[in-house]
Amino acid sequence: MISHSSSSRHFVAAALSTKRRQTFQAFYATIRGMRNGHEPEEAPPSDNDFIMSILRAKPSLRDAKGYLSSLGIRTKIEPPISSPPAAIPQADIGKNAPSIQTDIVTAQEAPKPAPIVVHILNPVHRRTALVKIQGPFKHHQLDSIAKGLVYLEKLGLVSVIVIENDDQPRGEQGERNAIIEDTMRIVTSLEQHGVRARPVLGAVVRLGPKPGEAASPQEGFVPPEAHTIPSDLVPIRSALRAGEIPVIPPFALDSHCRSVRVDSNDVIAALARGMVEASASHPQHLTDASPENLGDIDLTPLRLMVINREGGVPSYARSGYPHLLINLTSEHSHIEETFRDEWLHSHPTALANLNLAKTCLAYMPPTSSAIMVSHRSSSSLIANLITNKPVVSSSLPHALLQGNRKLTHTTPTLLRRGLPVQVIRSTSELDKAKLTNLLEQSFGKKLEAKPFYDHLEKTLDFVIIAGDYVGAAIVTNEPTPHDSAPISYLDKFAVLPSHQGDGTVDFLWVALHDESYGLGHPFAANPNGGRGGEGEGRDLVWRSRANNPINKWYFERSSGHFRMGDWVLFWCDAESRLKVEEGRRGSAGLPYIADWEEGRLSNWSDVVAKIPSCWRK
Structure with a gap:
């Protein structure tokens, strides 16, 4: 019988507490969201479903510390008082090497001196995730995706969504209206699950290299095909401050200041760079307790999430089943070289998304990761946020990986910047x-x-x-x-x-x-x-x-x-x-x-x- 650790229980408590305390911050968004004068058509996901999603992740002690550190919760994790850990004597393997799964208890640290309103309304520094919803999806599929993103929002990770429709050819008549309709479908689905969402229909990126940009900082790295300037991010920051999830169509301004449809990967890569640079240039927003900054959010993306219909990147070593964990620094070229022709039909966007992850993670913090996941496995996003690990460890014996029931053709692929x-x-x-x-x-x-x-x-x-x-x-x-x-x-x-x-x-x-x-x-x-x-x-x-x-x-x-x-x-x-x-x-x-x-x-x-x-x- 498996007992869920107190680290899992703490995740639940912290996440639910965070959601309740954000109610006042999102007051404007709540009023604005009641567009039709009635409640959402469907009830929000129950707390029981949310709790079970967290418990199924089975976070370890290191996972708990990493999650709480990333989301800025003022909480300290310590081993159980009843059984303090003995000092580890000499061992031939580094004592701190892998994750250790064990029970933990939590204790609240004394808050730093600050206005009381900060502790009531802003118990965590919310973080962002860049999310690519790569459809088209049917209603029930979109419903499942929206539920997963709502759970992430409860845990403090707010999605900045960029949409894509693989079946909508470029240049066709009515293309723009079709993309906007897809955007509104996602907004509606999110709001039916109890969160506020805002369509950002204007272009938030600009085509072409960033003015004054120097040569590529590293060999083999290709900068994004688009860029942002600080004012471009105002609609995104405004939505996040109001407690709303921004949903962005793949539009960009061209050299003539016309809004044109582009590849969503160009939009996401430009946002990854722009959001990181915006946070670096205004770090005071993250620590300043002044009233005007209470609703602010750290724009630096903690995760890149690609939600599609094909799942992760297929691997030659697993008979086409997806890679579990990719070290982009050392494996990127090898994966491209061993990508089979038949996968160009079954996974037509896998390599493009692989390159997207490499570009985005080059700008994001080293602790950030990317995940490529099928809409059938959207619940795995919860485990990824908490543990920052693949569904199954890639270092397990190959025989165990071959017979593991968790491995399917839609198993997510986790990608990290990695090391040589x-x-x-x-x-x-x-x-x-x-x-x-x-x-x-x-x-x-x-x-x-x-x-x-x-x-x-x-x-x-x-x-x-x-x-x-x-x-x-x-x-x-x-x-x-x-x-x-x-x-x-x-x-x-x-x-x-x-x-x-x-x-x-x-x-x-x-x-x-x-x-x-x-x-x-x-x-x-x-x-x-x-x-x-x-x-x-x-x-x-x-x-x-x-x-x-x-x-x-x-x-x-x-x-x-x-x-x-x-x-x-x-x-x-x-x-x-x-x-x-x-x-x-x-x-x-x-x-x-x-x-x-x-x-x-x-x-x-x-x-x-x-x-x-x-x-x-």
């Missing part, structure tokens, strides 16, 4: 100062540097480095007295605390899979600077303290484990060998212990137990 990933095979290529800093920050201990690097000189197989040493996986070849083949040993797995929760952990583990136990499979041919999937997979072994709270994360990713004193030994079987054995035995299946497994556990435990500690006592 490189594989180093010589200690001479390592920046030892940066690596030492990474290990010490991740483990919270001082490294005995000389014996540690002396050991690497003799045994190093490879080191995977994420970004500028923000994460690392160190694998060594540990000699064995009973076998000519050394043990492939995961000596260290570490991520800087500042990069935990931003996808780096999964990016690093996927690269580790591709360079070790996943070798020999086509789905290991990811662009991580290593062998490209070519080679023979090897069993990967590592150890962790028995009371290390992240062991649950390792249980999910390992083939097996066993207890050896104060330690737990984990391993991942070489997937290529398992595939061969499975094919050879056919319907008989694999035995509990195969012939090739005899004696290997005792061999591993003998060798691993003798590996010396590298930490100062």
Whole structure:
């Protein structure tokens, strides 16, 4: 039986409290929204539906902290008083690396001195999400989408919606009226679910590069085809201040100041840049407690959401099922190169949306993410906001991903700006100062540097480095007295605390899979600077303290484990060998212990137990 954590309960309480306290701020919007002199045709979504959507997300402790930090709620999360966490002793995997799912309790911090009206009317700094509704959609489909966006608004994430109609050709007579009609349909659907929405029918972006724009800041990056100036954002800011969701058709001003229909991606990319620049130039709006700023909102987009009919980006590694998590910095070109011709028909806008995400996330904060989701999975937007993670972790064993019922052709794709990933095979290529800093920050201990690097000189197989040493996986070849083949040993797995929760952990583990136990499979041919999937997979072994709270994360990713004193030994079987054995035995299946497994556990435990500690006592 699964019990929902107090972090989930706190999300519910905070979100409902936020919604109630925004009532006065949205007073003008409420009056304005009663356009026809009667109540909405349908009742707003019940709080029970909303609560269940949050509980199904099952946020972890780190998820809770990240959500509350992003939305600015003045709340502090602490471990349960009844069972304080014990100090984590030495472990061979960074103690802070993956997310830890555990129960939490909350305590209100004393509010900072400020006018009382600020605390009554503005308990959170609301954030924005750029949302592309890529239709056309039938009424019930639009109804489902609107319900999801209403839930996000209750959680403090206010949508700035740009619409698109894939079936409306450009240049046809009546095109403009058709687009405006689509805009009003979305406005009506949102208001039927209890929120105020405002159609912004005038162009909010301008075609062409931004005046005085310098060359592209990074190689391979293409700036948006449109731009904004501060006055263009006035209608959007006005709607948000009034508690309304702006709904924008894909119109832009051309060089003759005519409003013309353009690709919605151009509008969204220009807004992503313009909204970030507007917030950077007026940061006082976010902290100033003066009455004129009480209704203001941080325009910097926290999320980019593409809601369409086709779902995420199909992956060659999953027989066309969508990518779960994409590191745009290192995977973008590879995804384009491996995109199959048949997907151009089944997912005709996938690559365009992939490029949109890359452009927008280049301007948005590093913690921001993009999600491509089918209208059939709109409820997943709640989980994405709270956890900022894919529906299923991309670092799980491939066999689990293949058989997971959560994976369908409409599974959402989460995209992050990500980091470059490189594989180093010589200690001479390592920046030892940066690596030492990474290990010490991740483990919270001082490294005995000389014996540690002396050991690497003799045994190093490879080191995977994420970004500028923000994460690392160190694998060594540990000699064995009973076998000519050394043990492939995961000596260290570490991520800087500042990069935990931003996808780096999964990016690093996927690269580790591709360079070790996943070798020999086509789905290991990811662009991580290593062998490209070519080679023979090897069993990967590592150890962790028995009371290390992240062991649950390792249980999910390992083939097996066993207890050896104060330690737990984990391993991942070489997937290529398992595939061969499975094919050879056919319907008989694999035995509990195969012939090739005899004696290997005792061999591993003998060798691993003798590996010396590298930490100062």
